[in-house]
Amino acid sequence: MKQQTIASCGSLRGEITVPGDKSISHRSIMLGSLASGTTLVHGFLEGEDSLATLQAFRTMGITIEELGGGQLRIEGRGLHGLQEPGDVIDCGNSGTTMRLMLGLLSGQSFFSVLSGDQYLRRRPMKRVVGPLGTMGARIWGRCDGERAPLAIQGGPLKAAAYESPIASAQVKSALMLAGLYADGETTVREPHLSRDHSERMLSYFGADVRPFDGGVTVVGGPNLTGQEVHVPGDISSAAFFMVAALITPGSELLIRNVGVNPTRSGIIDILRQMGGSIELVDSRERSGEPVADLLVRSSHLQGIEIGGALVPRAIDEFPVVSVAACFAEGTTVIRDAHELRVKETDRIAAMCDALNAVGGQVEPREDGMSICGMDQLSGGMVTSCGDHRIAMSMAVAALRSSKPITISDTGCTETSFPGFWQLLQHLAG
Numbered sequence: 001m002k003q004q005t006i007a008s009c010g011s012l013r014g015e016i017t018v019p020g021d022k023s024i025s026h027r028s029i030m031l032g033s034l035a036s037g038t039t040l041v042h043g044f045l046e047g048e049d050s051l052a053t054l055q056a057f058r059t060m061g062i063t064i065e066e067l068g069g070g071q072l073r074i075e076g077r078g079l080h081g082l083q084e085p086g087d088v089i090d091c092g093n094s095g096t097t098m099r100l101m102l103g104l105l106s107g108q109s110f111f112s113v114l115s116g117d118q119y120l121r122r123r124p125m126k127r128v129v130g131p132l133g134t135m136g137a138r139i140w141g142r143c144d145g146e147r148a149p150l151a152i153q154g155g156p157l158k159a160a161a162y163e164s165p166i167a168s169a170q171v172k173s174a175l176m177l178a179g180l181y182a183d184g185e186t187t188v189r190e191p192h193l194s195r196d197h198s199e200r201m202l203s204y205f206g207a208d209v210r211p212f213d214g215g216v217t218v219v220g221g222p223n224l225t226g227q228e229v230h231v232p233g234d235i236s237s238a239a240f241f242m243v244a245a246l247i248t249p250g251s252e253l254l255i256r257n258v259g260v261n262p263t264r265s266g267i268i269d270i271l272r273q274m275g276g277s278i279e280l281v282d283s284r285e286r287s288g289e290p291v292a293d294l295l296v297r298s299s300h301l302q303g304i305e306i307g308g309a310l311v312p313r314a315i316d317e318f319p320v321v322s323v324a325a326c327f328a329e330g331t332t333v334i335r336d337a338h339e340l341r342v343k344e345t346d347r348i349a350a351m352c353d354a355l356n357a358v359g360g361q362v363e364p365r366e367d368g369m370s371i372c373g374m375d376q377l378s379g380g381m382v383t384s385c386g387d388h389r390i391a392m393s394m395a396v397a398a399l400r401s402s403k404p405i406t407i408s409d410t411g412c413t414e415t416s417f418p419g420f421w422q423l424l425q426h427l428a429g
Protein backbone atom coordinates (compact mmCIF):
# COMPACT_ATOMS: atom_id res chain seq x y z
CA MET A 1 0.00 0.00 0.00
CA LYS A 2 1.34 3.44 -0.92
CA GLN A 3 2.10 6.03 1.74
CA GLN A 4 3.34 9.61 1.77
CA THR A 5 5.15 11.64 4.42
CA ILE A 6 4.65 15.39 4.24
CA ALA A 7 6.51 17.97 6.33
CA SER A 8 5.79 21.65 6.98
CA CYS A 9 7.03 24.06 4.32
CA GLY A 10 7.78 27.71 3.74
CA SER A 11 5.56 29.90 1.62
CA LEU A 12 3.78 28.63 -1.51
CA ARG A 13 4.42 31.00 -4.41
CA GLY A 14 3.91 30.91 -8.16
CA GLU A 15 1.32 29.73 -10.67
CA ILE A 16 -0.29 26.32 -11.02
CA THR A 17 -3.08 24.60 -12.90
CA VAL A 18 -5.09 21.66 -11.58
CA PRO A 19 -6.56 18.73 -13.58
CA GLY A 20 -9.94 18.96 -15.30
CA ASP A 21 -13.25 19.04 -13.45
CA LYS A 22 -14.37 15.52 -12.60
CA SER A 23 -18.12 16.19 -12.74
CA ILE A 24 -17.88 17.91 -16.13
CA SER A 25 -15.52 15.20 -17.48
CA HIS A 26 -18.03 12.42 -16.69
CA ARG A 27 -20.84 14.35 -18.34
CA SER A 28 -18.78 15.14 -21.45
CA ILE A 29 -18.39 11.39 -22.12
CA MET A 30 -22.05 10.65 -21.47
CA LEU A 31 -23.50 13.44 -23.60
CA GLY A 32 -20.82 13.12 -26.28
CA SER A 33 -21.82 9.45 -26.64
CA LEU A 34 -25.57 10.18 -26.77
CA ALA A 35 -25.18 13.04 -29.28
CA SER A 36 -25.11 12.68 -33.05
CA GLY A 37 -21.73 13.43 -34.57
CA THR A 38 -18.33 14.21 -33.14
CA THR A 39 -17.62 15.75 -29.74
CA LEU A 40 -14.16 17.13 -29.01
CA VAL A 41 -13.23 17.40 -25.36
CA HIS A 42 -10.31 19.50 -24.09
CA GLY A 43 -9.02 19.34 -20.51
CA PHE A 44 -10.64 15.95 -19.73
CA LEU A 45 -9.65 14.62 -16.30
CA GLU A 46 -7.46 11.57 -16.89
CA GLY A 47 -8.22 10.23 -13.41
CA GLU A 48 -9.53 6.81 -12.51
CA ASP A 49 -13.13 7.97 -11.91
CA SER A 50 -13.70 9.69 -15.24
CA LEU A 51 -11.70 7.00 -17.07
CA ALA A 52 -14.17 4.45 -15.63
CA THR A 53 -16.96 6.38 -17.38
CA LEU A 54 -14.92 6.52 -20.60
CA GLN A 55 -14.33 2.76 -20.52
CA ALA A 56 -18.03 2.08 -19.81
CA PHE A 57 -19.07 3.85 -23.01
CA ARG A 58 -16.41 2.05 -25.03
CA THR A 59 -17.88 -1.26 -23.86
CA MET A 60 -21.25 0.01 -25.15
CA GLY A 61 -19.81 0.48 -28.65
CA ILE A 62 -18.78 4.15 -28.61
CA THR A 63 -15.49 5.05 -30.28
CA ILE A 64 -13.51 7.38 -28.03
CA GLU A 65 -10.03 8.38 -29.16
CA GLU A 66 -7.60 9.64 -26.51
CA LEU A 67 -5.51 12.24 -28.34
CA GLY A 68 -3.23 12.98 -25.35
CA GLY A 69 -3.05 15.91 -22.93
CA GLY A 70 -6.71 15.55 -21.92
CA GLN A 71 -8.05 15.76 -25.50
CA LEU A 72 -10.72 13.28 -26.60
CA ARG A 73 -12.64 12.67 -29.81
CA ILE A 74 -15.98 10.95 -29.17
CA GLU A 75 -17.99 9.59 -32.10
CA GLY A 76 -21.53 9.91 -30.74
CA ARG A 77 -24.17 7.46 -31.99
CA GLY A 78 -27.32 9.32 -30.95
CA LEU A 79 -29.77 8.79 -28.08
CA HIS A 80 -30.49 5.19 -29.14
CA GLY A 81 -27.04 4.20 -30.41
CA LEU A 82 -25.58 2.39 -27.38
CA GLN A 83 -25.05 -1.38 -27.56
CA GLU A 84 -25.54 -3.95 -24.81
CA PRO A 85 -22.29 -4.35 -22.84
CA GLY A 86 -20.99 -7.93 -22.94
CA ASP A 87 -19.77 -7.81 -19.34
CA VAL A 88 -20.32 -6.11 -15.99
CA ILE A 89 -19.51 -2.39 -16.19
CA ASP A 90 -16.88 -1.53 -13.57
CA CYS A 91 -17.54 1.93 -12.10
CA GLY A 92 -14.44 1.64 -9.88
CA ASN A 93 -14.65 4.11 -6.99
CA SER A 94 -16.97 6.52 -8.78
CA GLY A 95 -20.41 7.25 -7.35
CA THR A 96 -21.09 9.70 -10.17
CA THR A 97 -20.49 7.01 -12.82
CA MET A 98 -22.79 4.52 -11.11
CA ARG A 99 -25.67 6.83 -10.21
CA LEU A 100 -25.79 8.75 -13.50
CA MET A 101 -25.51 5.55 -15.51
CA LEU A 102 -28.38 3.96 -13.58
CA GLY A 103 -30.60 6.71 -15.01
CA LEU A 104 -29.21 6.48 -18.50
CA LEU A 105 -29.24 2.64 -18.69
CA SER A 106 -32.85 2.47 -17.44
CA GLY A 107 -33.98 3.88 -20.78
CA GLN A 108 -31.98 1.53 -23.07
CA SER A 109 -33.38 -1.48 -24.89
CA PHE A 110 -30.85 -3.85 -23.27
CA PHE A 111 -29.67 -5.46 -20.05
CA SER A 112 -26.65 -4.24 -18.09
CA VAL A 113 -24.93 -4.71 -14.74
CA LEU A 114 -23.00 -2.08 -12.77
CA SER A 115 -20.49 -2.80 -10.04
CA GLY A 116 -17.52 -1.10 -8.44
CA ASP A 117 -14.84 -1.28 -5.77
CA GLN A 118 -15.36 -2.18 -2.09
CA TYR A 119 -16.15 1.46 -1.21
CA LEU A 120 -18.68 2.01 -3.99
CA ARG A 121 -20.42 -1.30 -3.24
CA ARG A 122 -21.16 0.05 0.27
CA ARG A 123 -22.72 3.36 -0.90
CA PRO A 124 -26.50 3.96 -0.98
CA MET A 125 -28.16 3.58 -4.39
CA LYS A 126 -31.87 3.48 -3.43
CA ARG A 127 -31.92 7.27 -3.60
CA VAL A 128 -31.66 6.79 -7.37
CA VAL A 129 -33.15 3.30 -7.81
CA GLY A 130 -36.34 4.30 -5.91
CA PRO A 131 -37.40 7.32 -8.00
CA LEU A 132 -36.24 5.64 -11.24
CA GLY A 133 -38.66 2.82 -10.32
CA THR A 134 -41.56 5.31 -10.40
CA MET A 135 -40.55 6.08 -14.00
CA GLY A 136 -40.85 2.37 -14.84
CA ALA A 137 -37.17 1.43 -14.52
CA ARG A 138 -36.43 -2.20 -13.65
CA ILE A 139 -33.36 -2.43 -11.40
CA TRP A 140 -32.27 -5.15 -8.99
CA GLY A 141 -29.48 -5.09 -6.45
CA ARG A 142 -28.29 -6.29 -3.06
CA CYS A 143 -30.28 -5.13 0.01
CA ASP A 144 -33.42 -4.61 -2.08
CA GLY A 145 -31.66 -2.39 -4.60
CA GLU A 146 -29.69 -0.31 -2.08
CA ARG A 147 -26.25 -1.70 -2.97
CA ALA A 148 -24.30 -2.65 -6.08
CA PRO A 149 -23.87 -4.84 -8.02
CA LEU A 150 -27.01 -3.56 -9.72
CA ALA A 151 -28.72 -5.19 -12.73
CA ILE A 152 -30.78 -3.01 -15.07
CA GLN A 153 -33.30 -4.28 -17.60
CA GLY A 154 -33.77 -1.18 -19.74
CA GLY A 155 -37.10 -0.35 -21.34
CA PRO A 156 -39.69 2.35 -21.96
CA LEU A 157 -39.90 5.04 -19.26
CA LYS A 158 -42.67 7.34 -18.07
CA ALA A 159 -41.98 11.01 -17.35
CA ALA A 160 -42.22 11.85 -13.65
CA ALA A 161 -42.18 14.68 -11.13
CA TYR A 162 -39.91 13.88 -8.20
CA GLU A 163 -39.27 15.85 -5.05
CA SER A 164 -35.86 14.78 -3.75
CA PRO A 165 -35.39 14.87 0.04
CA ILE A 166 -31.66 15.57 -0.46
CA ALA A 167 -29.79 18.17 -2.50
CA SER A 168 -27.87 15.74 -4.72
CA ALA A 169 -26.68 16.38 -8.26
CA GLN A 170 -26.25 12.64 -8.74
CA VAL A 171 -29.92 11.99 -7.95
CA LYS A 172 -31.04 14.96 -10.05
CA SER A 173 -28.80 14.02 -12.99
CA ALA A 174 -29.81 10.33 -12.95
CA LEU A 175 -33.46 11.36 -13.26
CA MET A 176 -32.70 13.94 -15.94
CA LEU A 177 -30.80 11.35 -18.00
CA ALA A 178 -33.67 8.88 -17.61
CA GLY A 179 -35.99 11.76 -18.55
CA LEU A 180 -34.28 12.00 -21.96
CA TYR A 181 -35.83 8.58 -22.70
CA ALA A 182 -39.27 9.34 -21.23
CA ASP A 183 -42.28 10.56 -23.13
CA GLY A 184 -42.94 14.12 -21.92
CA GLU A 185 -41.50 16.35 -19.22
CA THR A 186 -39.57 15.06 -16.20
CA THR A 187 -39.23 17.43 -13.24
CA VAL A 188 -36.90 17.14 -10.25
CA ARG A 189 -37.18 19.42 -7.22
CA GLU A 190 -34.53 19.59 -4.50
CA PRO A 191 -34.34 21.30 -1.09
CA HIS A 192 -31.28 23.37 -2.09
CA LEU A 193 -29.69 23.79 -5.49
CA SER A 194 -26.99 21.16 -6.14
CA ARG A 195 -24.36 21.47 -8.89
CA ASP A 196 -26.02 22.21 -12.23
CA HIS A 197 -23.44 20.85 -14.70
CA SER A 198 -25.98 18.41 -16.20
CA GLU A 199 -28.45 21.22 -16.84
CA ARG A 200 -25.78 23.37 -18.46
CA MET A 201 -24.26 20.64 -20.60
CA LEU A 202 -27.59 19.19 -21.72
CA SER A 203 -28.63 22.69 -22.91
CA TYR A 204 -25.23 23.12 -24.58
CA PHE A 205 -25.83 19.88 -26.54
CA GLY A 206 -29.31 21.04 -27.59
CA ALA A 207 -31.73 19.49 -25.05
CA ASP A 208 -34.78 21.40 -23.80
CA VAL A 209 -33.90 21.97 -20.13
CA ARG A 210 -35.87 24.45 -18.01
CA PRO A 211 -34.38 25.28 -14.63
CA PHE A 212 -36.75 27.06 -12.23
CA ASP A 213 -36.56 28.17 -8.62
CA GLY A 214 -36.38 24.90 -6.65
CA GLY A 215 -35.89 22.47 -9.51
CA VAL A 216 -35.51 21.65 -13.19
CA THR A 217 -37.61 20.17 -16.00
CA VAL A 218 -36.18 18.21 -18.93
CA VAL A 219 -38.13 17.28 -22.06
CA GLY A 220 -37.79 13.71 -23.38
CA GLY A 221 -36.58 12.72 -26.84
CA PRO A 222 -34.14 15.53 -27.68
CA ASN A 223 -31.77 15.58 -30.64
CA LEU A 224 -28.39 16.08 -29.05
CA THR A 225 -25.63 17.33 -31.35
CA GLY A 226 -21.87 16.80 -30.87
CA GLN A 227 -20.03 19.84 -29.49
CA GLU A 228 -16.60 21.10 -28.51
CA VAL A 229 -16.28 20.99 -24.71
CA HIS A 230 -13.58 22.84 -22.76
CA VAL A 231 -13.39 21.31 -19.28
CA PRO A 232 -12.12 23.84 -16.70
CA GLY A 233 -9.81 22.94 -13.81
CA ASP A 234 -11.63 21.27 -10.91
CA ILE A 235 -12.44 23.69 -8.06
CA SER A 236 -12.56 20.66 -5.74
CA SER A 237 -8.90 19.96 -6.59
CA ALA A 238 -7.96 23.65 -6.48
CA ALA A 239 -9.45 23.75 -2.95
CA PHE A 240 -6.45 21.84 -1.51
CA PHE A 241 -4.04 24.45 -2.84
CA MET A 242 -6.32 27.33 -1.86
CA VAL A 243 -6.26 26.18 1.76
CA ALA A 244 -2.54 25.34 1.56
CA ALA A 245 -1.73 28.91 0.44
CA LEU A 246 -4.04 30.50 3.04
CA ILE A 247 -2.50 28.65 6.00
CA THR A 248 1.20 28.96 5.10
CA PRO A 249 2.61 32.43 5.92
CA GLY A 250 3.97 34.52 3.04
CA SER A 251 2.16 32.58 0.31
CA GLU A 252 0.80 34.00 -2.92
CA LEU A 253 -0.50 31.46 -5.41
CA LEU A 254 -2.25 31.92 -8.74
CA ILE A 255 -4.39 28.91 -9.71
CA ARG A 256 -5.22 29.27 -13.40
CA ASN A 257 -8.35 28.19 -15.29
CA VAL A 258 -10.61 27.01 -12.45
CA GLY A 259 -14.34 26.34 -12.87
CA VAL A 260 -16.24 28.80 -10.65
CA ASN A 261 -19.82 27.73 -11.37
CA PRO A 262 -21.84 29.30 -8.49
CA THR A 263 -23.30 25.88 -7.60
CA ARG A 264 -19.72 24.68 -6.95
CA SER A 265 -17.98 27.77 -5.58
CA GLY A 266 -19.16 27.48 -1.96
CA ILE A 267 -15.54 26.86 -0.96
CA ILE A 268 -14.60 30.39 -2.08
CA ASP A 269 -17.48 31.86 -0.05
CA ILE A 270 -16.56 29.78 3.02
CA LEU A 271 -12.87 30.68 2.93
CA ARG A 272 -13.63 34.37 2.31
CA GLN A 273 -16.06 34.37 5.26
CA MET A 274 -13.19 32.97 7.34
CA GLY A 275 -11.10 35.97 6.27
CA GLY A 276 -9.24 34.31 3.39
CA SER A 277 -7.90 36.51 0.60
CA ILE A 278 -9.09 34.99 -2.69
CA GLU A 279 -9.41 37.14 -5.81
CA LEU A 280 -11.11 36.06 -9.03
CA VAL A 281 -9.01 37.26 -11.96
CA ASP A 282 -10.10 37.30 -15.63
CA SER A 283 -13.60 35.82 -15.10
CA ARG A 284 -14.87 34.31 -18.35
CA GLU A 285 -17.22 31.63 -19.72
CA ARG A 286 -16.24 28.49 -21.67
CA SER A 287 -18.61 25.84 -23.02
CA GLY A 288 -21.43 27.20 -20.86
CA GLU A 289 -19.44 27.15 -17.59
CA PRO A 290 -17.96 30.13 -15.67
CA VAL A 291 -14.15 30.04 -15.34
CA ALA A 292 -11.58 32.30 -13.60
CA ASP A 293 -8.01 32.39 -12.30
CA LEU A 294 -7.83 32.40 -8.50
CA LEU A 295 -5.25 34.53 -6.69
CA VAL A 296 -4.85 33.28 -3.11
CA ARG A 297 -2.75 34.98 -0.42
CA SER A 298 -1.97 33.67 3.06
CA SER A 299 -4.46 35.07 5.57
CA HIS A 300 -5.39 35.14 9.23
CA LEU A 301 -8.49 32.91 9.39
CA GLN A 302 -11.45 33.13 11.81
CA GLY A 303 -13.78 30.32 12.87
CA ILE A 304 -17.31 30.51 11.38
CA GLU A 305 -20.61 28.58 11.32
CA ILE A 306 -21.46 26.79 8.06
CA GLY A 307 -24.80 25.20 7.11
CA GLY A 308 -27.90 25.37 4.91
CA ALA A 309 -27.75 26.11 1.17
CA LEU A 310 -23.97 26.58 1.30
CA VAL A 311 -23.43 22.88 2.09
CA PRO A 312 -24.27 21.33 -1.33
CA ARG A 313 -22.26 24.14 -2.97
CA ALA A 314 -19.10 22.85 -1.23
CA ILE A 315 -19.99 19.24 -0.43
CA ASP A 316 -16.67 17.68 -1.49
CA GLU A 317 -14.59 20.41 0.15
CA PHE A 318 -15.51 19.84 3.82
CA PRO A 319 -12.49 17.63 4.55
CA VAL A 320 -10.17 20.47 3.53
CA VAL A 321 -12.43 23.10 5.14
CA SER A 322 -11.93 21.22 8.42
CA VAL A 323 -8.17 21.57 7.91
CA ALA A 324 -8.48 25.33 7.34
CA ALA A 325 -10.61 25.50 10.52
CA CYS A 326 -7.81 23.85 12.53
CA PHE A 327 -5.70 26.98 11.91
CA ALA A 328 -8.47 29.57 12.37
CA GLU A 329 -8.97 31.68 15.45
CA GLY A 330 -11.91 30.34 17.48
CA THR A 331 -14.31 27.53 16.69
CA THR A 332 -15.78 26.49 13.34
CA VAL A 333 -19.05 24.56 13.29
CA ILE A 334 -20.21 22.59 10.23
CA ARG A 335 -23.92 21.60 10.21
CA ASP A 336 -26.42 20.12 7.73
CA ALA A 337 -23.65 18.02 6.16
CA HIS A 338 -25.01 14.56 6.93
CA GLU A 339 -24.27 13.58 3.30
CA LEU A 340 -20.56 13.47 4.22
CA ARG A 341 -21.27 10.19 5.99
CA VAL A 342 -22.10 8.39 2.70
CA LYS A 343 -19.21 9.42 0.46
CA GLU A 344 -16.23 7.19 -0.42
CA THR A 345 -15.95 6.84 3.37
CA ASP A 346 -17.72 8.47 6.33
CA ARG A 347 -15.88 11.77 5.90
CA ILE A 348 -17.02 13.15 9.28
CA ALA A 349 -15.59 10.21 11.20
CA ALA A 350 -12.50 9.92 8.98
CA MET A 351 -11.50 13.60 9.28
CA CYS A 352 -12.19 13.75 13.03
CA ASP A 353 -10.05 10.65 13.61
CA ALA A 354 -7.23 11.84 11.34
CA LEU A 355 -7.04 15.41 12.66
CA ASN A 356 -7.29 14.31 16.31
CA ALA A 357 -4.50 11.76 15.70
CA VAL A 358 -2.13 14.61 14.76
CA GLY A 359 -3.02 16.94 17.64
CA GLY A 360 -6.23 18.60 16.37
CA GLN A 361 -9.27 19.34 18.50
CA VAL A 362 -12.21 18.20 16.43
CA GLU A 363 -15.55 16.83 17.61
CA PRO A 364 -17.93 14.94 15.38
CA ARG A 365 -21.60 15.93 15.20
CA GLU A 366 -24.29 13.79 13.63
CA ASP A 367 -24.47 16.24 10.68
CA GLY A 368 -20.99 17.75 10.69
CA MET A 369 -18.25 18.64 13.12
CA SER A 370 -16.93 21.37 15.37
CA ILE A 371 -13.27 22.33 15.14
CA CYS A 372 -11.20 24.38 17.61
CA GLY A 373 -8.52 26.45 15.94
CA MET A 374 -4.85 26.31 17.03
CA ASP A 375 -1.49 27.52 15.80
CA GLN A 376 0.02 24.20 14.75
CA LEU A 377 -0.74 20.48 14.61
CA SER A 378 1.76 18.06 16.13
CA GLY A 379 2.16 15.47 13.32
CA GLY A 380 1.99 11.67 13.37
CA MET A 381 0.50 8.77 11.40
CA VAL A 382 -2.96 8.72 9.80
CA THR A 383 -4.87 6.67 7.24
CA SER A 384 -6.78 8.02 4.25
CA CYS A 385 -9.37 5.24 4.75
CA GLY A 386 -9.01 4.78 0.97
CA ASP A 387 -10.63 8.18 0.35
CA HIS A 388 -8.83 10.59 -2.00
CA ARG A 389 -10.18 13.73 -0.34
CA ILE A 390 -9.07 12.59 3.14
CA ALA A 391 -5.55 11.79 1.83
CA MET A 392 -5.11 15.20 0.16
CA SER A 393 -6.65 17.12 3.07
CA MET A 394 -4.21 15.53 5.51
CA ALA A 395 -1.32 16.42 3.19
CA VAL A 396 -2.42 20.07 3.46
CA ALA A 397 -2.70 19.74 7.25
CA ALA A 398 0.93 18.58 7.34
CA LEU A 399 2.10 21.90 5.90
CA ARG A 400 1.47 23.46 9.33
CA SER A 401 2.48 20.65 11.66
CA SER A 402 5.50 20.77 13.97
CA LYS A 403 6.46 17.21 12.86
CA PRO A 404 5.68 15.45 9.57
CA ILE A 405 2.42 13.59 8.92
CA THR A 406 2.61 10.13 7.33
CA ILE A 407 -0.52 9.24 5.39
CA SER A 408 -1.13 5.60 4.48
CA ASP A 409 -3.23 4.27 1.57
CA THR A 410 -2.59 7.23 -0.74
CA GLY A 411 -3.05 5.51 -4.12
CA CYS A 412 -6.69 6.70 -4.02
CA THR A 413 -5.70 10.23 -5.08
CA GLU A 414 -5.46 8.85 -8.65
CA THR A 415 -9.28 8.84 -8.79
CA SER A 416 -9.61 12.64 -8.95
CA PHE A 417 -6.15 14.25 -8.90
CA PRO A 418 -3.37 12.43 -10.77
CA GLY A 419 -0.12 14.31 -10.11
CA PHE A 420 -1.22 15.70 -6.73
CA TRP A 421 1.87 14.57 -4.80
CA GLN A 422 4.28 15.81 -7.46
CA LEU A 423 2.56 19.21 -7.61
CA LEU A 424 2.62 19.54 -3.82
CA GLN A 425 6.28 18.57 -3.72
CA HIS A 426 7.13 21.01 -6.52
CA LEU A 427 5.43 23.89 -4.69
CA ALA A 428 6.35 23.05 -1.10
CA GLY A 429 9.89 21.89 -1.89
Ligand SMILES: O=C(O)C1=C[C@@H](OP(=O)(O)O)[C@@H](O)[C@H](O)C1
Nearest residue numbers: 023096167168169170171315316
Ligand atom coordinates in the same frame (compact mmCIF):
# COMPACT_ATOMS: atom_id res chain seq x y z
O1 LIG B 1 -22.92 15.02 -9.74
C1 LIG B 1 -21.70 15.00 -9.47
O2 LIG B 1 -20.82 15.07 -10.35
C2 LIG B 1 -21.30 14.94 -8.05
C3 LIG B 1 -22.22 15.21 -7.07
C4 LIG B 1 -21.94 15.17 -5.63
O3 LIG B 1 -22.51 14.00 -5.08
P1 LIG B 1 -24.03 13.98 -4.51
O4 LIG B 1 -24.96 14.17 -5.64
O5 LIG B 1 -24.17 12.61 -3.90
O6 LIG B 1 -24.10 15.07 -3.49
C5 LIG B 1 -20.44 15.15 -5.34
O7 LIG B 1 -20.22 14.78 -4.00
C6 LIG B 1 -19.69 14.23 -6.27
O8 LIG B 1 -18.32 14.31 -6.03
C7 LIG B 1 -19.92 14.59 -7.71
Ligand SMILES: C=C(OP(=O)(O)O)C(=O)O
Nearest residue numbers: 093094095096097316343
Ligand atom coordinates in the same frame (compact mmCIF):
# COMPACT_ATOMS: atom_id res chain seq x y z
C1 LIG C 1 -17.89 12.00 -3.61
C2 LIG C 1 -17.07 12.09 -4.65
O1 LIG C 1 -17.25 11.48 -5.88
P1 LIG C 1 -18.22 10.29 -6.31
O2 LIG C 1 -19.54 10.46 -5.56
O3 LIG C 1 -18.39 10.44 -7.78
O4 LIG C 1 -17.55 9.01 -5.95
C3 LIG C 1 -15.87 12.95 -4.58
O5 LIG C 1 -15.19 13.08 -5.62
O6 LIG C 1 -15.55 13.53 -3.51
